[in-house]
Amino acid sequence: MSFNAKIKAEILKTLIEVTSPLVSEVKLNIGKDGISLRAVDPAHVAMVDLQLNKEAFEEYQADEMELGIDIDRLNAIMRLSSTGDIVSLEYDEKNNRLIVKVGNLTRKMALIDTAGMPDPKMPTLDLPGKVILKASEITKGVKASESISDHLALIVTDDAFEVFAEGDTDIVNLKLPKDSLVELESDGKYKSLFSIDYLNNMIKPLKGDIPITIKVGNDNPTRVEFDIAESKGHVIYLLAPRIESE
Amino acid sequence: MSFNAKIKAEILKTLIEVTSPLVSEVKLNIGKDGISLRAVDPAHVAMVDLQLNKEAFEEYQADEMELGIDIDRLNAIMRLSSTGDIVSLEYDEKNNRLIVKVGNLTRKMALIDTAGMPDPKMPTLDLPGKVILKASEITKGVKASESISDHLALIVTDDAFEVFAEGDTDIVNLKLPKDSLVELESDGKYKSLFSIDYLNNMIKPLKGDIPITIKVGNDNPTRVEFDIAESKGHVIYLLAPRIESE
Amino acid sequence: MSFNAKIKAEILKTLIEVTSPLVSEVKLNIGKDGISLRAVDPAHVAMVDLQLNKEAFEEYQADEMELGIDIDRLNAIMRLSSTGDIVSLEYDEKNNRLIVKVGNLTRKMALIDTAGMPDPKMPTLDLPGKVILKASEITKGVKASESISDHLALIVTDDAFEVFAEGDTDIVNLKLPKDSLVELESDGKYKSLFSIDYLNNMIKPLKGDIPITIKVGNDNPTRVEFDIAESKGHVIYLLAPRIESE
Numbered sequence: 001m002s003f004n005a006k007i008k009a010e011i012l013k014t015l016i017e018v019t020s021p022l023v024s025e026v027k028l029n030i031g032k033d034g035i036s037l038r039a040v041d042p043a044h045v046a047m048v049d050l051q052l053n054k055e056a057f058e059e060y061q062a063d064e065m066e067l068g069i070d071i072d073r074l075n076a077i078m079r080l081s082s083t084g085d086i087v088s089l090e091y092d093e094k095n096n097r098l099i100v101k102v103g104n105l106t107r108k109m110a111l112i113d114t115a116g117m118p119d120p121k122m123p124t125l126d127l128p129g130k131v132i133l134k135a136s137e138i139t140k141g142v143k144a145s146e147s148i149s150d151h152l153a154l155i156v157t158d159d160a161f162e163v164f165a166e167g168d169t170d171i172v173n174l175k176l177p178k179d180s181l182v183e184l185e186s187d188g189k190y191k192s193l194f195s196i197d198y199l200n201n202m203i204k205p206l207k208g209d210i211p212i213t214i215k216v217g218n219d220n221p222t223r224v225e226f227d228i229a230e231s232k233g234h235v236i237y238l239l240a241p242r243i244e245s246e
Numbered sequence: 247m248s249f250n251a252k253i254k255a256e257i258l259k260t261l262i263e264v265t266s267p268l269v270s271e272v273k274l275n276i277g278k279d280g281i282s283l284r285a286v287d288p289a290h291v292a293m294v295d296l297q298l299n300k301e302a303f304e305e306y307q308a309d310e311m312e313l314g315i316d317i318d319r320l321n322a323i324m325r326l327s328s329t330g331d332i333v334s335l336e337y338d339e340k341n342n343r344l345i346v347k348v349g350n351l352t353r354k355m356a357l358i359d360t361a362g363m364p365d366p367k368m369p370t371l372d373l374p375g376k377v378i379l380k381a382s383e384i385t386k387g388v389k390a391s392e393s394i395s396d397h398l399a400l401i402v403t404d405d406a407f408e409v410f411a412e413g414d415t416d417i418v419n420l421k422l423p424k425d426s427l428v429e430l431e432s433d434g435k436y437k438s439l440f441s442i443d444y445l446n447n448m449i450k451p452l453k454g455d456i457p458i459t460i461k462v463g464n465d466n467p468t469r470v471e472f473d474i475a476e477s478k479g480h481v482i483y484l485l486a487p488r489i490e491s492e
Numbered sequence: 493m494s495f496n497a498k499i500k501a502e503i504l505k506t507l508i509e510v511t512s513p514l515v516s517e518v519k520l521n522i523g524k525d526g527i528s529l530r531a532v533d534p535a536h537v538a539m540v541d542l543q544l545n546k547e548a549f550e551e552y553q554a555d556e557m558e559l560g561i562d563i564d565r566l567n568a569i570m571r572l573s574s575t576g577d578i579v580s581l582e583y584d585e586k587n588n589r590l591i592v593k594v595g596n597l598t599r600k601m602a603l604i605d606t607a608g609m610p611d612p613k614m615p616t617l618d619l620p621g622k623v624i625l626k627a628s629e630i631t632k633g634v635k636a637s638e639s640i641s642d643h644l645a646l647i648v649t650d651d652a653f654e655v656f657a658e659g660d661t662d663i664v665n666l667k668l669p670k671d672s673l674v675e676l677e678s679d680g681k682y683k684s685l686f687s688i689d690y691l692n693n694m695i696k697p698l699k700g701d702i703p704i705t706i707k708v709g710n711d712n713p714t715r716v717e718f719d720i721a722e723s724k725g726h727v728i729y730l731l732a733p734r735i736e737s738e
Contacts, residue, residue, distance in 0.1 A: 389571075
């Protein structure tokens with residue numbers, strides 16, 4: 001069983017940023033055509049699914065296998081890498097370790113037994129409201145809402161996308177009409193409520209103006225998707241709704 | 247009763263920086279020619295008076311009225327604005343709210359009842375020592391003093407401005423001779439002691455090399471003034487003296 | 493007894509950065525040709541020796557004397573200086589103070605009685621493994637190790653320099669082969685263990701790519717040296733080994 005790959009440091013850091021808010025350990029599914037992971041947070045509120053095609057790597061050679069990764073350990077060495085560094089990953093079957101090399105620096109990282117690790121299924125969702133917008137917009141809406149409430153509504157209508165939060169005295173509203181969105185597809189009004197803490201975790205890895213896709217239904221989960229690694233990788237984030245108490 | 251205005255984000259942020267160290271709530275006096283505020287800290291040691299002419303605004307239309315503002319709430323949305331953003335302010339009389347818009351983001355902010363809010367009078371002061379200097383100079387003098395004492399003296403003589411602090415063992419002294427000042431007017435030596443904590447609050451909104459005017463008497467308050475909003479606004483800061491214990 | 497000198501702010505800051513992790517008070521030995529200091533931390537694990545030739549100063553005039561410096565006090569005024577500022581130092585014999593001036597700012601700093609202050613001797617050490625490398629390399633090795641252990645090994649062989657740390661599950665290794673070092677001199681393998689806390693203090697003042705010399709023996713202290721002040725000054729850092737418990 002072998003796994004030998006080289007990848008740009010910033011792509012591996014994105015994998016860490018996407019996964020670490022939800023879980024401390026993750027199972028990497030290594031395949032012939034790339035790697036993938038799927039993780040659910042302990043409270044079962046959010047799921048992240050990440051794919052990295054082998055084209056996202058500088059070099060890639062792998063048998064099919066699972067690697068149990070402690071994300072803090074991987075992050076400890078990745079924090080010492082710089083943009084432009086190439087990171088080498090090698091499976092050491094004998095010692096059950098992943099050997100991570102950045103330049104002259106090596107970390108031989110113990111792997112975690114994947115036997116007990118979950119294999120979450122991606123639920124099938126019917127989410128009829130869909131928008132594509134710049135990441136910075138949703139970031140601004142979440143940040144503005146967190147000062148007045150612990151939850152907010154994502155709303156897609158036939159002519160706009162809205163973030164809406166209501167506190168004891170104040171209201172925050174981000175309204176993006178159709179012409180300030182990259183794309184909008186909706187035959188009506190769809191609205192669900194979400195935890196701002198979870199949305200804050202979700203927006204952490206989002207950089208500047210990358211386009212992200214948000215799908216919304218009525219009192220249903222939201223599905224947020226964006227490309228990584230120059231479109232040679234993809235992230236799907238699912239977040240369960242909060243049920244309106246009124 | 248209507249109030250509708252547009253203003254550069256950085257000017258509104260200056261208003262927050264000047265006011266927030268002293269009070270958490272402030273009454274804005276809205277007039278036909280601009281807005282003003284006057285606030286005194288709970289210990290009655292410092293007073294700030296701020297004027298913004300209607301020329302400081304991009305658009306301005308107002309009846310005379312008072313708006314009670316919670317500064318933290320205003321700051322929460324202003325923190326999400328960028329330099330160059332234009333902020334729209336609109337009084338919603340029906341709901342007693344101020345509607346603050348930055349781009350596509352809206353905060354409908356509950357107003358505070360101004361009935362109980364103080365209307366401090368600006369005391370008439372005879373402060374015969376006057377200097378104009380770069381803001382960065384007074385900032386340096388206060389920062390150097392805070393490591394040895396909790397109070398310092400501001401001193402104006404006929405040929406220099408000085409900041410003087412004395413600790414148990416050490417002395418800090420900033421001496422600016424007349425030729426390194428923008429202006430000096432004094433017929434003798436004037437000296438008063440002030441709390442460094444309060445001075446630290448006062449210097450927070452001071453940026454780089456803007457000229458500030460400082461007036462000093464003997465054991466009297468100091469009056470510090472500077473322009474904001476490209477001279478279309480003005481701040482006066484009064485600070486009561488500490489009485490020398492010797 | 494007189495001491496009058498002018499020096500670039502950044503050189504005086506380096507003196508503070510080198511010394512402050514080990515001691516809070518230090519004796520400066522003032523001589524006709526420059527100043528020096530030698531300090532040992534309270535646990536007697538690390539020693540620092542610093543020399544500044546009079547050529548490192550803009551102006552220098554001194555009788556031989558000792559000055560007891562409280563490093564926090566010196567740092568308080570130096571923090572307000574900028575790169576390029578010239579700092580003036582003057583001994584005030586009458587008041588037993590050091591008068592430190594940065595621009596218009598003066599701190600008259602009480603001196604500490606040097607009578608009780610130690611005069612540590614530099615031990616003679618036979619350390620046959622010697623390498624010269626870029627400061628950033630050792631910094632990276634120490635930072636990578638601190639996530640898995642509280643100590644690491646420095647190893648010099650006849651063809652490489654290595655940093656090696658072993659935790660409960662993981663191994664960190666920085667290996668610099670001869671051709672990626674500035675210089676290597678060793679007739680065999682030399683290895684000693686050191687505390688990562690102390691190494692972290694040692695690397696703090698190291699900037700970017702300056703060359704540093706590291707000497708290693710077997711279970712012996714390490715000696716780390718580097719130039720400061722454009723080679724008109726020099727720092728020697730000695731660190732006692734930790735004894736391997738196996």
